[in-house]
Amino acid sequence: MLKKDLILRNPLRQMGYENDDILPEGGFGAVLARAGVGKTALLVQLALNMMLRGKKVLHVSLLDPVNKVDLWYRELFRLLAVQYQIGQIRTLWEDILPLRFIMTFKVEGFSVPRLQERLNDLMEQGIFSPDMIIIDGLIFDDTSKPALDALKEMVEKQRLRAWFTVNTHRQVKEDADGLPKPLLPADELFDVALLLVTEGNEMHIRDLKTGDVPSPRPVLILDPATMLIKENVAVAS
Amino acid sequence: MQESANMKRDLTRIRNIGISAHIDSGKTTLTERILFYTKRIHAIHEVKGKDGVGATMDSMELEKERGITIASAATYCEWAGHEVNIIDTPGHVDFTIEVERSLRVLDGAVLVLCSVGGVQSQSITVDQQMKRYQVPCIAFINKCDRSGANPNRVIEQLRAKLGHNAVAMQIPIGLESDFQGIVDLVSMEALYFDGAHGEDIRSGEIPEQMLAEARQKREELIDQASAFSDELTDAILEENEITTEMIIAALRKGTLARHMTPVIIGSAYKNKGVQLLLNAVAELLPSPEEVKNTALNLDENEAPVTLSSHPEDPIVALAFKLEDGVYGQLTYIRVYQGTIAKGSTIINIRSGKKIKVGRLVRMHADQMEDIEMIPAGYIGALFGIECASGDTFVSPGLNLAMTSMYVPDPVISLAIEPKDNKAQINMSKALQRFTKEDPTFRCHVDMETNETIIEGMGELHLDVYVERMRREYDAEVTTGNPRVAYRETITQRADFNYIHKKQTGGSGQYGRIAGYIEPTTEGDFIFDNLITGGAIPTQYIPACEKGFRQSLAKGPKLEFPITGIKVAINDGAYHAVDSSDMAFQAAARGAFREAYLRARPVVHEPIMKVVVEAPTEFQGAVMGLLNQRRGMIVGAQDEGHMCVVEAQVPLAEMFGFSTVLRSATQGKAQFTMEFALYRQVPQSIAEKIAEDMAAKKKNAA
Numbered sequence: 001m002l003k004k005d006l007i008l009r010n011p012l013r014q015m016g017y018e019n020d021d022i023l024p025e026g027g028f029g030a031v032l033a034r035a036g037v038g039k040t041a042l043l044v045q046l047a048l049n050m051m052l053r054g055k056k057v058l059h060v061s062l063l064d065p066v067n068k069v070d071l072w073y074r075e076l077f078r079l080l081a082v083q084y085q086i087g088q089i090r091t092l093w094e095d096i097l098p099l100r101f102i103m104t105f106k107v108e109g110f111s112v113p114r115l116q117e118r119l120n121d122l123m124e125q126g127i128f129s130p131d132m133i134i135i136d137g138l139i140f141d142d143t144s145k146p147a148l149d150a151l152k153e154m155v156e157k158q159r160l161r162a163w164f165t166v167n168t169h170r171q172v173k174e175d176a177d178g179l180p181k182p183l184l185p186a187d188e189l190f191d192v193a194l195l196l197v198t199e200g201n202e203m204h205i206r207d208l209k210t211g212d213v214p215s216p217r218p219v220l221i222l223d224p225a226t227m228l229i230k231e232n233v234a235v236a237s
Numbered sequence: 238m239q240e241s242a243n244m245k246r247d248l249t250r251i252r253n254i255g256i257s258a259h260i261d262s263g264k265t266t267l268t269e270r271i272l273f274y275t276k277r278i279h280a281i282h283e284v285k286g287k288d289g290v291g292a293t294m295d296s297m298e299l300e301k302e303r304g305i306t307i308a309s310a311a312t313y314c315e316w317a318g319h320e321v322n323i324i325d326t327p328g329h330v331d332f333t334i335e336v337e338r339s340l341r342v343l344d345g346a347v348l349v350l351c352s353v354g355g356v357q358s359q360s361i362t363v364d365q366q367m368k369r370y371q372v373p374c375i376a377f378i379n380k381c382d383r384s385g386a387n388p389n390r391v392i393e394q395l396r397a398k399l400g401h402n403a404v405a406m407q408i409p410i411g412l413e414s415d416f417q418g419i420v421d422l423v424s425m426e427a428l429y430f431d432g433a434h435g436e437d438i439r440s441g442e443i444p445e446q447m448l449a450e451a452r453q454k455r456e457e458l459i460d461q462a463s464a465f466s467d468e469l470t471d472a473i474l475e476e477n478e479i480t481t482e483m484i485i486a487a488l489r490k491g492t493l494a495r496h497m498t499p500v501i502i503g504s505a506y507k508n509k510g511v512q513l514l515l516n517a518v519a520e521l522l523p524s525p526e527e528v529k530n531t532a533l534n535l536d537e538n539e540a541p542v543t544l545s546s547h548p549e550d551p552i553v554a555l556a557f558k559l560e561d562g563v564y565g566q567l568t569y570i571r572v573y574q575g576t577i578a579k580g581s582t583i584i585n586i587r588s589g590k591k592i593k594v595g596r597l598v599r600m601h602a603d604q605m606e607d608i609e610m611i612p613a614g615y616i617g618a619l620f621g622i623e624c625a626s627g628d629t630f631v632s633p634g635l636n637l638a639m640t641s642m643y644v645p646d647p648v649i650s651l652a653i654e655p656k657d658n659k660a661q662i663n664m665s666k667a668l669q670r671f672t673k674e675d676p677t678f679r680c681h682v683d684m685e686t687n688e689t690i691i692e693g694m695g696e697l698h699l700d701v702y703v704e705r706m707r708r709e710y711d712a713e714v715t716t717g718n719p720r721v722a723y724r725e726t727i728t729q730r731a732d733f734n735y736i737h738k739k740q741t742g743g744s745g746q747y748g749r750i751a752g753y754i755e756p757t758t759e760g761d762f763i764f765d766n767l768i769t770g771g772a773i774p775t776q777y778i779p780a781c782e783k784g785f786r787q788s789l790a791k792g793p794k795l796e797f798p799i800t801g802i803k804v805a806i807n808d809g810a811y812h813a814v815d816s817s818d819m820a821f822q823a824a825a826r827g828a829f830r831e832a833y834l835r836a837r838p839v840v841h842e843p844i845m846k847v848v849v850e851a852p853t854e855f856q857g858a859v860m861g862l863l864n865q866r867r868g869m870i871v872g873a874q875d876e877g878h879m880c881v882v883e884a885q886v887p888l889a890e891m892f893g894f895s896t897v898l899r900s901a902t903q904g905k906a907q908f909t910m911e912f913a914l915y916r917q918v919p920q921s922i923a924e925k926i927a928e929d930m931a932a933k934k935k936n937a938a
Contacts, residue, residue: 065398066872066883090758094916102872109877118873121857127864 020053021132022046023163026156028148028189032166033196038203039165040064041227042196043134044072046163048080050132051096058122058130059100060115062107062137069102069136079226101128107137112150119158132161140166140186148186168195196222205229248546248614249524253571255324255339255372257363258349263379267349267505267514268312268323273434274512275314275321311558311569311616313599313606319519322616340367341639342557342571342616345522346374347514352386352502356394357850357907364399373492375499375521376401377514381409382416382504392500401498404461406488407513408454409502410444419502419510420447422455423484428513435508461497462487485520492521525614530573532629532637535586542637544574548612551575551632552583555639556624559674568619569600570611573639575632577619578610583630586638592630596620625673647679647692648843648888648912651699652717654688663712664689671702678702692722695845695910696892721889722843723926724915725792726801727836730755734808735828737820745815748773748824750781752806754832762789765805773809773821780818781806784825793830794838795930800915804829840923843888846913848881849898851906856880858901866890867919885913889922 023029031039047057061069074093081089103118122128133155138144155162193208203222221230258264312323324339340346346367350360367374376395378388388409395403410418410427418429420443427444431437443451459479463470466487472479491497501517503510526546532553533539544553552575560567570577577583581594598605598618611617624630629638655661668680668691678699679692693699696719706712734751750773757763764782773781789799809824847868849859853875859882860870868886891910898906918926 066874066881070871098869101870103875104872105875106877109875114875118856118875121860125857125861125864127860127870 020049021055021161023161023191025159025161026152027161027191028152028155029161029163029192029194030166030190031163031194031196032168032208034168037196037198038222038224038227039167039196040072040136041076042194042205042222042229043136043163043165044076045080045227045229047100047132047134048073048077048096051099054099055131056099056101056128058119058128058133059102060133060135061102061104062110062135064104064136066102066104069104073100076227079228083226083228101130107139110138112147112154115151116154119154123158130160132163134163136165138164140164145186148189152189198224248526250319251524251614252319252321252518252522253324253342253344253525253614253616254321254518254522255343255346256349257340257346257367257374258360263351263505264349267377267379267511270505270508270511271323271515272312272314274436274515275316277312277314311600311618313616316515317519321515321518324616339557340370340372342555343370343372344525344528345518346372347518348374348376348498350376350378350391350395351383352378352381352388352391353383355387355391356398360399364401368495371495373495373523375492375501375514375517376403377510378500378502379505381412381502381509382414382507384413386412386416388412388500388502395498395500402461402491402496403498403500404458404488405454405502406458406499406517407502407510408447408451410447416504416507416509419513420451421513422451422458423481425451425455430509430512435511438512459484462491465490465494465496489521493523493527532573532639535636535638539638546574546613548576550613551635552577552581552630553632553635553637553639554583554611554630556622556626556628556630559624559626559670565621566623567598567600568622568624569616570619570630571616572611572613574613576610576612577617577630582633584633584635585624586629586631586636587625588628590623591633592622594619594622625676627676646722647677647694648722648845649695649699650690650692650720650722651703652683652686652688652690652720653703653714654717656713656715660712660714663710664706664714667702667706667710667712671705688717694912719892721887723795723797723918724841725794725797725799725838726841727754727756727799727833727838729837731832731836733828733832735824735831736810737824737827739820740815745812746817746820746823747810747812747815748777748817748820749808749810750806750821750824750828751808752804752828754802754804754829754836756801756836757803758801759803761800761802762786763803765803767805767807768809773806773811774816777811777816777818777821778806780821781809781825784822785829787822788826788829788833792838793833795840795927797840799833799838800841840918840926841915842918842922844885844913844916845888845891845910846883847886847891847894847908847910848883849906849908850879850881851902853878853880855902855906856882859898859906862894862897862901866894867922885916887916887918888912 031042033039044059047059050057059069064072077093078089080086081092086092101122103115105114119130135151138147151162154160190209195206195208197204197206201224203224205220205222207219222228223230256264256268314321314323324343348360348364348367350356378391380386381388388405392403392405395401406423407419407421409416410420410429418427420427425443427441427447429439429441431439459469459473462484463473464487466483469479469483469487471477472483488497488499492499499517499521501510501514503514505511530544530546531541532544534542552572554570554572554575554577556568556570558569560569577594577597579594579597583592583594584590585592596619597608597611598620599608600606600618605618608617627639631637653664655664668689671678672680677694681690681692682688683690691699691702693702699719703714703716706714730753732751732753734749736749737746739746752767762785764785766778766781768778785804789802791797792799811821847863849863851859856873856875859880860873863870863882863884863886866886867890868884870882870884872883874881874883894908894910898908
């Protein structure tokens with residue numbers, strides 16, 4: 001009953017996605033922002049929502065050690081529970097913890113075959129088979145297309161959903177689609193792209209891939225103190 | 238009192254330091270070399286005992302054999318006009334309480350790291366403990382002569398894994414088998430260590446090909462140091478001469494504030510760089526005056542009190558280590574305030590006993606030297622004092638205790654049985670000693686089975702004590718299977734309304750108690766009296782509480798101790814003649830039994846945090862092993878050729894893990910384990926435990 005309270009509040013649902021998973025099977029999603037704005041926090045919230053729905057999340061970090069990633073989850077889970085006044089969080093946390101697996105690589109040591117090998121290790125031994133995979137810290141530039149293609153193939157084959165963080169830079173020239181430049185080399189691979197921008201004291205989440213949705217999706221606001229998505233929704237301008 | 242010549246009183250020249258390290262990073266060899274260069278010993282032995290003697294710090298035979306250090310012996314030496322007390326701390330996580338207790342009495346520490354292995358999981362644990370006690374430290378990257386040595390990588394790990402602002406003070410001249418000497422970046426000279434044991438330091442020009450690197454690293458060092466000194470910053474900006482004193486002063490300031498960790502390199506085994514480490518200890522680590530020590534005022538609800546570190550003030554001292562020597566019990570103490578001298582009267586705060594101080598000594602390894610007094614800031618040892626580790630001694634009139642240390646509950650137990658009558662006597666002597674030395678080691682006699690049960694923090698922890706019984710006390714014992722400390726708790730609220738009535742013949746008994754029990758996370762047991770209007774007279778309330786408490790020792794479900802429970806009583810009844818303390822205690826026990834089984838009791842088991850380090854090719858195998866043991870893998874960290882897998886595994890599944898891990902990884906993996914939390918046992922396992930308990934009971938009967 002408590003769990004349901006948290007699940008029902010999947011923040012991204014407010015942006016008008018019909019499916020809780022947001023992405024289709026084999027789909028790619030990206031969270032774009034400048035360094036330090038809150039990409040990881042947003043993805044961890046998505047991951048927590050998946051876990052609360054009983055789905056498994058593999059969190060691959062090329063930036064932080066396991067302990068730090070774990071801390072992100074603990075902290076955001078605690079804040080979520082405070083925000084929605086959920087008691088007994090320890091039991092709930094213990095329940096969902098087995099649904100998460102953290103894997104960290106050094107940026108230079110990361111390669112898709114290596115990830116695939118690790119993932120096979122886990123799946124073949126029946127240790128963990130994820131429904132969603134988060135890749136935090138992959139470098140997006142002109143050379144990243146082959147890696148992304150290989151990942152796409154892997155994700156489609158295993159029927160996963162993959163989310164990426166993408167670092168944008170100060171002077172980003174947006175192209176006609178409104179996509180920041182670093183994403184461009186692999187634009188066609190992505191189903192969802194969310195841009196985090198600071199607007200005064202607030203942080204806005206804009207959906208960049210409105211595609212065939214008739215009306216623009218609403219803009220969500222991230223509370224900069226807690227990095228949680230606020231309940232009230234601003235209307236996109 | 239006449240001041241002893243060998244106990245000088247210049248506090249600024251005292252260093253109480255610890256040497257903390259991962260097992261096998263060469264800590265004992267390093268200590269041995271320090272004692273050699275400070276002329277406390279006159280020959281050098283190796284840890285593994287090639288010449289059958291063993292390094293001096295490892296005073297226990299068992300430690301010599303295993304090549305590990307278990308007890309923290311305090312040893313004294315002098316270097317460059319400084320008096321240095323070294324607390325040798327154990328390197329294995331199973332003995333963490335000893336490490337923690339040592340850290341409490343230290344003012345600074347040397348974190349020893351292996352230049353090949355780098356920052357390993359145990360280093361992380363030790364580092365966290367240092368953080369907790371705010372101990373400033375310098376790092377010594379040892380074993381630079383070993384193949385695969387890479388000090389730069391270790392410095393990088395210090396930054397990335399431990400979050401230290403690690404700054405190199407030196408660079409090596411050559412590495413691995415070609416490790417010749419050290420470039421000191423402060424004085425900008427090349428130093429070589431000549432003589433049979435590296436005792437002659439030869440200074441020379443920095444080799445031509447290293448000059449550029451040395452200059453660049455020196456610049457980095459000065460840049461980092463300048464953050465802590467305006468004088469140094471000004472000198473840089475005004476392009477004045479930068480003196481060695483300026484750099485050292487700035488580095489010292491940064492180190493004391495724990496904002497910087499200067500890094501020294503060397504190879505203790507090859508006799509290189511140890512003297513420079515000693516210089517750094519003298520120059521960069523704090524004196525007792527520079528460390529703020531607090532005690533708890535027991536008269537004012539344990540409010541913290543800052544101690545003065547003045548030798549004329551009333552005494553406050555902490556017993557941090559007991560050792561059974563040839564001449565009786567030796568108590569290592571650190572005096573924080575005042576002076577303990579021969580003939581002083583001190584009081585043990587825990588027992589309230591008044592003690593007259595007899596013989597005072599200063600130890601270096603297993604030799605001792607008589608002294609007249611131990612002033613504030615010093616470490617020494619007392620003879621013939623009856624006390625336990627962690628006891629506080631004060632002057633009469635004070636009621637202070639040094640900060641109580643966090644002592645975790647034991648998670649594993651083992652039945653032991655002496656082989657014969659002689660062993661029986663020796664065993665009880667040994668147990669008495671061990672329980673005094675180590676608060677995480679406990680023992681009791683099981684009233685039902687009449688077995689002697691020892692309890693501790695892990696398999697190895699208990700193993701070592703059983704071995705010590707054999708060797709030091711000549712007590713041969715047989716051990717049973719290790720048993721896990723399960724606990725019971727409830728998961729929902731349940732009401733009770735129980736009448737205890739015996740009114741047939743003789744004096745009667747009557748008591749009625751009503752209320753509820755519910756789970757709580759705030760403590761092991763909370764008793765809440767909500768009775769109004771005297772339904773149970775006040776004088777019987779403590780009896781009710783006592784009755785409930787008695788019920789907690791053995792749960793009605795599987796006879797494990799019950800924790801995390803709140804009992805509230807809100808109604809009841811009494812009889813003017815037949816009610817008594819006994820009657821209400823019995824009523825409380827009955828009420829508890831009645832409610833407990835309806836409160837959905839469950840069994841909890843200790844879960845250990847297990848960290849395995851292995852070459853990457855074994856990552857899959859390691860994860861498989863952990864998974865088979867009901868382990869929940871928290872994460873896997875890929876670090877190039879090595880990987881670290883962290884998991885939470887029930888203690889019950891960890892027996893014999895080291896053997897299995899060794900064979901699965903060709904001996905290339907190592908692991909550490911520490912208690913993490915209690916978690917509910919899965920249903921199927923709980924049933925198996927119930928079966929085992931029933932079988933055991935049947936056997937006992």
